[in-house]
Amino acid sequence: LRSFSRKEWESAEKIDGQHTLQRTVLEEVLVKEKAKPMSFTGKASSWITSAVTKSVTEKASNTILYAAVAGGLGILGVFIYLLAREFLAEGSPQKVYSKRSLQFYSALALIRRDESCQELFGPTIAGYGEETSRGRRRHVAHHEYQKDGKQRIRVLFHLKGERNEGIAQAEMEQQDGKWQWRFLYVETKIRPKTTHVLIDNR
Template sequence: MSLVVFNKLLRQNRCITQAVQFRFRNCIYYYFSRLNSHKSNTSLNSNHKPKNEVSDKIKPIKERIKENAKTASYIGVIVLGFGVTGIMFYTISKELFSSKSPNTVYNKALQRVISDNRVQDALGVPIKGYGEETKRQRRNHAAHKVFMRNGIEHMRMQFYVQGSRQKATVHLEVKENSSRDYEYRYLFIQLDQYPRTTIILEDKRSND
């Protein structure tokens, strides 16, 4: 091959190489420009959501009002339950622990009666007390009545005691004193069997 032909082929190869490089660079540039354009479009779509997509996440006002009303009703039921429970506990504690409750008056009077020597001799020991018999044959209810007389609170009560020999009926009345505590106006028992003897433990009716 002559030198002239060799130089001609070398120039042709250089031209082909430059053309290929140019085409390659254009392809690379076109690829990355398309890639960047896709990323920017994705970012815009994520930042600017359609109005209907945003509104779907917001509940209608009627539904929100309904849920708020339901929540308020639940809270009202809970508060009402606590209130009823508190009233029950207050009533029970007042009945059991108050010095002026019928239960307290009954227990004190019963202890006073069964510890009296005259009652023990008349009825025989041991002595137990009980109230009025109910339909279920329970005897834990002592009949009583609370009333006002001359602006002073009174309580009248009746219950029963039974010993080994006979039974008796207990009658009592208490009234408020200056300290607003109960004190006996009278307390006595009446034997059920003949002769119907009465044993008086307290009687202050003459002081009225």
């Protein structure tokens, strides 16, 4: 009887162990199933939504950036065009007055290189236009007219050096599509006034 009872006890203990093992495996499976935050379809849907939102945001940002760049380039192009038309146009006052031009030395460059002008005004000669109400001296007084069927332009600007101040007058005439000097002279302001002629093709 004692032997039989012991066998039954061992058998019952073995069965309980198997049941416990089965419950443990089953519980792990159930816990894993409950721990899943969403199904595969839910994950895919969330990923697609996030990707679409990100793509739309990037496209909008790129569009704004491209529009800003295009606008900036357009403004820059207009500015360059106006600047070129103002300073490089044939016969413009700035072309006669400017430091250099595409086809000839400017009046100011000729004056600075002239030894007689250096004796009158000093080794360093500055040139500037009429002073405006804002205190700027960029405007060059000029006059355009036609004579004998030829276009002419005359400019007047101020000179200043270490020794003296004065004015310069220059005139050009268009001949066969090219601008030629008619005259260029300077005159000091301080008495006794002195006039020096650099070019006279009249």
